[in-house]
Amino acid sequence: MRRAVCPGSFDPITNGHLDIIGRASRLYDVVHVAVMINQSKKGLFSVEERIGLIRDVTADYENIVVESHHGLLVDFCKDRDIPAIVKGLRAVSDFDYELQMAQMNNGLSGVETLFIPTNPTYSFLSSSLVKEVAAWGGDVSHLLPEIVHTALTERLAENKSATQDG
Numbered sequence: 001m002r003r004a005v006c007p008g009s010f011d012p013i014t015n016g017h018l019d020i021i022g023r024a025s026r027l028y029d030v031v032h033v034a035v036m037i038n039q040s041k042k043g044l045f046s047v048e049e050r051i052g053l054i055r056d057v058t059a060d061y062e063n064i065v066v067e068s069h070h071g072l073l074v075d076f077c078k079d080r081d082i083p084a085i086v087k088g089l090r091a092v093s094d095f096d097y098e099l100q101m102a103q104m105n106n107g108l109s110g111v112e113t114l115f116i117p118t119n120p121t122y123s124f125l126s127s128s129l130v131k132e133v134a135a136w137g138g139d140v141s142h143l144l145p146e147i148v149h150t151a152l153t154e155r156l157a158e159n160k161s162a163t164q165d166g
């Protein structure tokens with residue numbers, strides 16, 4: 001079985017993530033989508049909610065397993081015998097940091113990182129930008145799967161009314 005992992009924060013998953021996960025799923029027998037827990041960063045969605053959204057939007061793929069992990073990505077890989085990390089590269093600006101992480105991960109455990117060039121339609125896309133634009137009322141519906149867009153709209157409305165009530 002050839003296994004790979006697509007790691008990330010996925011807060012929330014975007015069409016750009018989904019494009020990379022789908023392309024990885026055609027290259028590997030099993031693709032693990034790992035929602036990495038970063039306790040110093042409070043997300044808009046809980047880890048369980050992120051996992052639920054990813055499971056929903058990848059339901060048509062038969063070889064995708066969605067999990068969370070608290071700790072080093074190399075340990076997630078070691079525990080599951082995963083030799084490859086698959087990442088999307090959006091632009092040159094991604095490259096410096098991604099290269100550092102790839103080299104660090106390889107030095108720690110020998111795991112390889114493979115970069116897939118992002119579909120140019122999504123080269124500007126990130127979860128943070130989507131959240132910012134949506135929070136100011138901008139239309140991001142074309143950048144997210146429909147159920148994710150609905151969840152985002154609802155969460156932002158909840159947060160807004162909580163702020164107004166408070």
Ligand code: PNS
Pocket residue numbers: 007008009010036071072073074100101102104105
């Ligand atoms: O979606 P993101 O936030 O850009 O993803 C970054 C992520 C979660 C893939 C990266 O921060 C990571 O791998 N974190 C897990 C902890 C770890 O292994 N850190 C060392 C990286 S060299």
